[in-house]
Amino acid sequence: MSLTAPASFRVAEYRLRSMWKWRNSIIAFGVGNPVLYLVSIGLGVGALVDANSPDGVTGVPYLLFLAPALLATAAIQAGQDEVSFPTLAGFIWNRLFFAMRATSLSGGQIADGVLLAASVRIIFTTTVYWLVLWAFGAVDLGSALPLIGVSTLAGVCWGAVALALTSRAKTDSTYISVMWRLVIMPMFLFSGTFYPLAVLPLWLQWIGWISPLWHATELGRWLSYGAPLEPWQALLSTAYLLALGATGLLLGRRTFEARLTA
Amino acid sequence: MIRARALTKAYSRAASAKRAERRPSEDTSAKRAERRPSEVSTGSDGGRTLLAVDGIDLDVAAGESFGILGANGAGKSTTMRMIGATLQRTSGELTILGRDPAHEGPVIRAHLGVVPQQDTLDTELTVRENLLTYGRYFGLPRTALVPRIEELLDFAQLQDKRDEKVEALSGGMKRRLTIARGLVNDPSLLLLDEPTTGLDPQARHILWDRLYQLRETGVTLVLTTHYMDEAEQLCERLVIMDAGRIVAEGAPADLIRTYSSREVVEVRFGTNRNSEVLPHLHGIGDRIEELPDRLLVYTDTGESDLQEIVARGFMPVTALVRRASLEDVFLRLTGRSLVDG
Numbered sequence: 098m099s100l101t102a103p104a105s106f107r108v109a110e111y112r113l114r115s116m117w118k119w120r121n122s123i124i125a126f127g128v129g130n131p132v133l134y135l136v137s138i139g140l141g142v143g144a145l146v147d148a149n150s151p152d153g154v155t156g157v158p159y160l161l162f163l164a165p166a167l168l169a170t171a172a173i174q175a176g177q178d179e180v181s182f183p184t185l186a187g188f189i190w191n192r193l194f195f196a197m198r199a200t201s202l203s204g205g206q207i208a209d210g211v212l213l214a215a216s217v218r219i220i221f222t223t224t225v226y227w228l229v230l231w232a233f234g235a236v237d238l239g240s241a242l243p244l245i246g247v248s249t250l251a252g253v254c255w256g257a258v259a260l261a262l263t264s265r266a267k268t269d270s271t272y273i274s275v276m277w278r279l280v281i282m283p284m285f286l287f288s289g290t291f292y293p294l295a296v297l298p299l300w301l302q303w304i305g306w307i308s309p310l311w312h313a314t315e316l317g318r319w320l321s322y323g324a325p326l327e328p329w330q331a332l333l334s335t336a337y338l339l340a341l342g343a344t345g346l347l348l349g350r351r352t353f354e355a356r357l358t359a
Numbered sequence: 360m361i362r363a364r365a366l367t368k369a370y371s372r373a374a375s376a377k378r379a380e381r382r383p384s385e386d387t388s389a390k391r392a393e394r395r396p397s398e399v400s401t402g403s404d405g406g407r408t409l410l411a412v413d414g415i416d417l418d419v420a421a422g423e424s425f426g427i428l429g430a431n432g433a434g435k436s437t438t439m440r441m442i443g444a445t446l447q448r449t450s451g452e453l454t455i456l457g458r459d460p461a462h463e464g465p466v467i468r469a470h471l472g473v474v475p476q477q478d479t480l481d482t483e484l485t486v487r488e489n490l491l492t493y494g495r496y497f498g499l500p501r502t503a504l505v506p507r508i509e510e511l512l513d514f515a516q517l518q519d520k521r522d523e524k525v526e527a528l529s530g531g532m533k534r535r536l537t538i539a540r541g542l543v544n545d546p547s548l549l550l551l552d553e554p555t556t557g558l559d560p561q562a563r564h565i566l567w568d569r570l571y572q573l574r575e576t577g578v579t580l581v582l583t584t585h586y587m588d589e590a591e592q593l594c595e596r597l598v599i600m601d602a603g604r605i606v607a608e609g610a611p612a613d614l615i616r617t618y619s620s621r622e623v624v625e626v627r628f629g630t631n632r633n634s635e636v637l638p639h640l641h642g643i644g645d646r647i648e649e650l651p652d653r654l655l656v657y658t659d660t661g662e663s664d665l666q667e668i669v670a671r672g673f674m675p676v677t678a679l680v681r682r683a684s685l686e687d688v689f690l691r692l693t694g695r696s697l698v699d700g
Contacts, residue, residue, distance in 0.1 A: 104498065111492040118483055192479045198445055199473035200496040200544070201465040358445055 104202055108210020112183060113217060127222050131229040134167055135160070138291070139235060155293055157322050164235035165317025166290040168226050168244060169310055172252030175222040177281060179215035180256045184263040185272065187211075194357055204354030208264070212256050212346065219252035220245070236321055243320040250335075251313030254342030258309075260349030264356060284308045289315075312337050360548050360579050361419040361442055365451035368412040368437050411437040413603035414451060421547070424580040426594030428587070428685065430693065434603040435583035436476060439552045442581065444468050456548065469497060472546035472578075476553050478537045482526040486517055486536055489525060494543040507543060514569065515539035531562025535569065542573075549573065551582040555589060567592055587685040601693045611685055618691050619683040620645050622661035626668060626675035627653045636673050643667050648690065657687070 116123065143159035154162040187194035187207070197207050223245045230236045236244060259276075266272035287297065287304040288311035294302055305311035312334035318324035319331060412434045419425045427435045440446035441453060444460035444467045453460060455467045480489050490511055494504040512518045515535040520528060528536065534554065541549055554570070555563040570593055574580060584590050590597050591611045599607045599614075607614055624644065628636045633654050640647055644658035658664045661680035668675065 107495045107498060110495055114488065114492060115481065115483060191482060192477055193481055195445075196473075196475060196479035196493070196540075197496055199443055199468060199471070199475065200493070201469040201498070202496050203465065358447065 104206040105209035105213055108197070108202065108207050109213040109217070110210075112211060112214030115183070116179070116214065116218060123218065123221070124225075127225040128229065130171065131167065131226045135229065135233045135235065139163055139167075139233065142291075155324060157324075160233065160235045161322050162318070163291065164230045165244060165248075165321045166288070166310070166314040168223060168230060168248045169251050169313035169317055170285055170290060171226045172219050172223045172248040173255045173284070173310055173313070174281065175219045176215055176252040176254075176256030177259050177276070179218040180211060180259040181263040181272070181276065183211055183214075184260065185266060185269045188264065188266070188356065189269050194353070198357040204357045205350035207357075208260055208346070208350045208353040212253070212260055212349075215256045216249070216253045219249050219256065223248045223252065240321045244317055247313055247316045247320060250338055250342075251309050254338045254345070255309050257342040257345030257349060259345070261345045261352060264349055264352040284310050309338055309341055360421050360423070360456060361417055361425075361581070362454040363415060363417040363442075363452065365414045365416065366412060366438070366441065366448055366453055367410065367414050367450045368434075368441060368446065369449040370409045370411055371407075410603050412441070412448075415598075415600070415603075415605045417598065417605075419579065419581060421579055422577050424574050424582075424593055424595050426590045426597035427581070427583040427600055428585070428590045428594075428597050428689065429583070429600035430585055433600040435585075435600055436552055438600070439550055439581070439583055443471060443473050443550050445473075469544065470547050472541035472544065472549040474538050474541045474549070474551040474554055476556065478533045480525045480533060480536060480540070483524065485522050485524055486528070487512070487521045489536060490540055490543055493540045497544045499544060504543070507545070511539040511542055514542070514572070516565070516569075529562070531558050531565060534558060534562070534566060538566070538569065542578075546578070548579045548581065551580065553583055553585070555584070555586065563589075587689060591685055599689060599692055606692045607688065614685065614688045615683050617688075619687040620657040621659045621683060622657075623681055623683050623687055624656040624658060624661050624665050624668070625653050625677075625679040625681065626656065626665070627677045628673065628675055639671060639673065640668060655687070655690075657683070 139160045143163070146154060146159040153159065184194075187197070194204075194207055198204060226248075227236065227241060227245050231238065231241075262276070263272065283304060287301060288294070288308040289297075289305050290310065294305040294311060297305070315324075315326060316331060316334050319326035415434075415438065417438075427438060429435045437446065441448050441460070442455060444455060444464040447461060456470055458467050460467050481492070484492065487508060490508045491501075491504055494507065495501075499507075512521055515538065517532060517536060517539070520532060525533065525536065538551070538554070541551075551570075555566050558566065567589070570580065570582075574593075580593070582589075582593060584593075594611060596610050597608070597614070598605045607618065609617065627633070630652065633649060633652075637647065637649055637654060640654070640656070643664050644656040646657050648655040648657070656664055656668075665678055665680055668678075
């Protein structure tokens, strides 16, 4: 790993240069997205929820309950975008990865570099998102590092999963529609994002248990306002995210190299 | 530079089907002389193995410009990718720049320039940024790349396009940029896979001129092509591949001397009449080949043979006496049915 690191940095350098071309959209989306969610759901739905449950959701105002989930969602979706689009481009649209593999780079180094650059985007997105949350009074100043940290972890680990999945995609349109409709949206809706997971019938709760978003949200609520979480649960959730990320990266690297040398 | 012995690449049938799916264009424009690569049965499971490259020997010396000529599907690109250390051989020996690509791929690739069949440029980046990022993949320091990129922009005649996005470039410009990109690490060996396929004649000539200039600077060139004129223009020595095998090797002029007469008379009598006329031309030229639209008379005395055809009472619709070319060698070698003259 220590030997391959510099080479993957060079791939990340290219990815960041490419991302820089999209900086206006990235910034606009990074700020616009949380503002829209907070105004519509945080404040709008929140007013309704809080009016009907004076004790709040699990004991806190809805906005506080929602904030860590939204932050983790933003991180995961940033990871998904920033990994899957460059990967589809590299394998299908302009086949640039094949040109990169003709240099001294290996497939694994290209995979590492893509994830590394996506991590930079994830940190940026979560930081901006946290700032907007803070401006809306949804998080405390003290929660900055732990919340941004845990969301980034979730985003990067999901990015690694996306790396493994996207690198297997044969066609872009199928991949995009399947991923967004059957993976990202259900994850967003059924991971205890808008209400505690326990509210769902048991036969739907498994979506949350396997969802990195739910684990990140549980950790986030604990770190943000001290929602009850047993230490073993915190450990388990962290370990789950790390395991997901490690598996994704390992499989992703392998598929990259195999596909570029087939 | 390159040494290959019994170099072989085999695909299981399933794997080769996937490859065909990914590049549908490869088969559609198949030349009339195309043959399927050899298929052989494998042992226990009764599956089939496709031999894309079937035990070829190659030697390319430093400073040479070497061509691999063949129809689509002959195994050229597979050979090139093995030489480029992006595809592992199934069996045989291969040494590139004195090293074995199975063990030292990254080191070999660091000294190779590769111009793939498709441009694979980043169309969102500018011309200059494409060169810069590619140089960085090799780990070249920025300070070395800045002057190198200026040279390459001059070489590729793209100075006035340097800050334009690649998507705005013409096909010929993209191709020149891809070649410039392949030179960014100052390679000792440049591999070009069908460098001018899909370009208009003017763009091809500009490209040939650039490649000529490279030859003069001593860069070793290995190129694949299915254009006979390109092979004659650019290659000092070449091999002709067919169905994964090498069927002939030599300098273009020697190959023409060995496998063809000096001149060729092309006569057309109209689509249906060619085969009617053919039996009456017995004794003219060394041999006569019948193509769907014309007859080719291989001879050393083109003008007088043409007069003889006319003297026998057959007036061609069009007639042409020309020097034999690699096209004729190719026709002769790739299994076309030949008719004795």
